[in-house]
Every structure is written in C-alpha cells, then in structure tokens.
Amino acid sequence: MSISHENELLLKTVREFMDAEIYPHEEEVDRLGDVPEALGRQIEQRSIEAGLFAANLPERVGGGGLNKTAMALLEREYGKTSHALHSWIARPTEILLACRDEQIDKYLLPCVNGAKRELFALTEPGAGSDVMGMKSNAQRQGDSWILNGSKHFISGPCLPDFAIVFASTGSDDTPRGPRKRVTAFLVDVGLDGFSIQEGSRCVSYRGYKTFELSFDNVRLGPNQILGEEGKGLELSGKWLGMGRIWVGASCVGKAERLADMATDWAANRKQFGQPIGKFQATGFKLADMAIGIRTGDLMLMDAVDRAEKNQLTDADAAMVKVYCSEMLNRVADDTVQIFGGMGLMEELPVQRLWRDSRLERIWDGTSEIQRHIITRSLLRPHGA
C-alpha cells in the first residue's frame, strides 16, 4: 500500500500523539474499568492542540477536513489501542452535518470545537439487529413532539450533552404492508422526562461507557428534528456504511499490533531448544496472520477508494466489516495460543486486546446481519 508524503506526516503526528498521550494509560484504564475524567479531558484538549480533534469533519465547519483515505489511516492507528481512550479524540458523527439554522450553532459547531459531546441512540432492549422493532415513538402535539421509550447500549467516552435519538413518528402503507416512519431527534440531556444513566459494564474496551436512556413524555420543539421527519433511517444509512469501514480499519490496526507481538514472542520463546516460531504449527499461524492483515488492508483501501468516488455500496461496507472483524478475532485467538499460558495473564496486553477484539463482530451490525446485507445484494438482481 503506497502512502502519500502528506499522509506519512499525518501518521507520524498520530503515532507520536499515541505514544505520549494514549499508550501509557492503557493498562491503568483497563484495570480501573474507567477513564478518570481529568485524563479524558487532557486527551481531548491535547488532541485539539494537535489538530486531531474532529478531523473527520469538513474544514468549512471547523473540522480537520481529512479525506477518507487519511481517515482510514487514522482509524487504523487508533484501532491499535482502546476505544475508551481514543474516543476522547472525537470524530463527531457525520450525521450532524444535517444540522440546519440554529441547530448548527447549538449542536454541530460545539461538537467540532469540543464544547459538547453527542451519542448516537438507535438500539433498544427489544430492538437490536431488528431496528424496525423499535418501540420508541414520538407523537405530534401541535408544533411539538412527545417522545416516549428507551434505548440501551448507547456508548461514548463520557456523559453526553445531547443524544441523536431515533424514534417512530407513524407508519406508511407500502406494497409490503405498513412500515414505520423513523425520525432522528436532537435531545438535550437535562430535559424534563429524559433520564440517562450508565448501563452494564462491557469486558471489551473497559472504561468505554454504555448508557441507558429513557424518555417519559419528553416534549421536543419542531427544531429538534435532525434532517426530515420520517427520514431518520435514510439519514443514518448514509453514514452507517462508512462507520463499518472505520470498524474495519480499526480491526486491521489491532490485528497488526497483535501479529507483531506474536511474531516477537515466536522468535524469542524457546522450547525443545529452538524458537517456537520454527515449529510449523506456530510459524504457519504467523503466515496466516500476515495474509489476513494484507487482505484486510487491500479490502479497506478498495472500499475507501469506492467511497471517495461515491460508489460504495452497503454490501461493500458489509464485506469489509465481516472480513476485518473476523480476521482480527482469528489473529487475537492465535496470538493467545502462541503466547501459551502467558497469553492469558494480566501482566501482558494480549488478553486485553483479545477481549477488546470480540466486540468488533457485534457492534455496528453483527457478522450475521452483514452477511444478510451481502446475500441480499447477490440475490436481488436475480429477482429473489
């Protein structure tokens, strides 16, 4: 993969930043299961100073204006460490670019300059993969909307200032029967009837928080709709594909870090008088890791190229997510195996990266759901 001079400089900046601000804190954060607020704010502030904050958003709104190739390289580096830490270097959800009029000053710009944090709230206790099973709903009352329902597994580095909440606002008749209209709302923390609390603790990315949100007759003004009423899923769908590419990039980065550890261990750990890497059973694992990482990188860069040309399909993004997350899980498991008992000991980071890897096959749409998307794209042209 050839990298432009400009992107080489970007990578140098990111790696220096991570060496100074992120890696030294990995172990402590995993042990505490928390990122102390002062540490999070320090990463946030220093990433603003380093020009890494909101690097994904266009320069016209004050963002870093990086193109998708540069963002893929960035996410690949961030993927080597914990979400709990690198998510403090915000990449605000690009859905916020749909903000208009006063929403721009109230929501978009504060997320770009670090004054506010948002959450993306789609999943519900009864509606995970089955998004259309959502029960959250908003009823029109005059000019306002009254929001009821709940969300869970809504994640971020810290308590947010507002959430982008997806709720049903009615239903449309379609040839295949009634279909929910889903609308995205900007909902401020602190509004009457909106409660938010930390949810269950996840063993992947310890210290990255999940929140439970509940809405009890929350009154929202007409300006709280993001985009158009009834077009929430179209809006989120525009960005979900790239989200899956960023997961892929992050997985390739983490796989590379694990493979480096496995190779170093296999070259230095001796049993039966020779390095264990010389036993074919171990050496071939390293070879398979290298093949997987190379393949993941190529798929990633191909998808980014398609996205730059506005040609990325849902199936393209799904393939990257499935392949890279499953490749990472094979690499992580094989790394534990190559380390033997030491692979599971808390003194070494292998067990942490192995735990962290597991989530990647689940969030942003499980592997099974990605395979559905790919299958559908294969069968549809045949009328099935």
Ligand SMILES: Cc1cc2nc3c(=O)[nH]c(=O)nc-3n(C[C@H](O)[C@H](O)[C@H](O)COP(=O)(O)OP(=O)(O)OC[C@H]3O[C@@H](n4cnc5c(N)ncnc54)[C@H](O)[C@@H]3O)c2cc1C
């Ligand atoms: C740490 C963490 C952070 C998250 N952050 C966010 C967030 O910020 N915002 C947000 O909205 N969501 C978030 N999520 C939710 C995440 O996207 C969902 O967990 C994921 O989509 C799966 O939903 P589920 O957990 O309800 O599993 P389920 O949908 O209950 O699935 C359980 C199993 O059934 C399988 N399955 C379900 N339907 C089918 C089918 N049709 N065919 C085949 N298999 C099927 C699944 O693949 C899976 O293996 C987060 C989740 C976690 C764990």
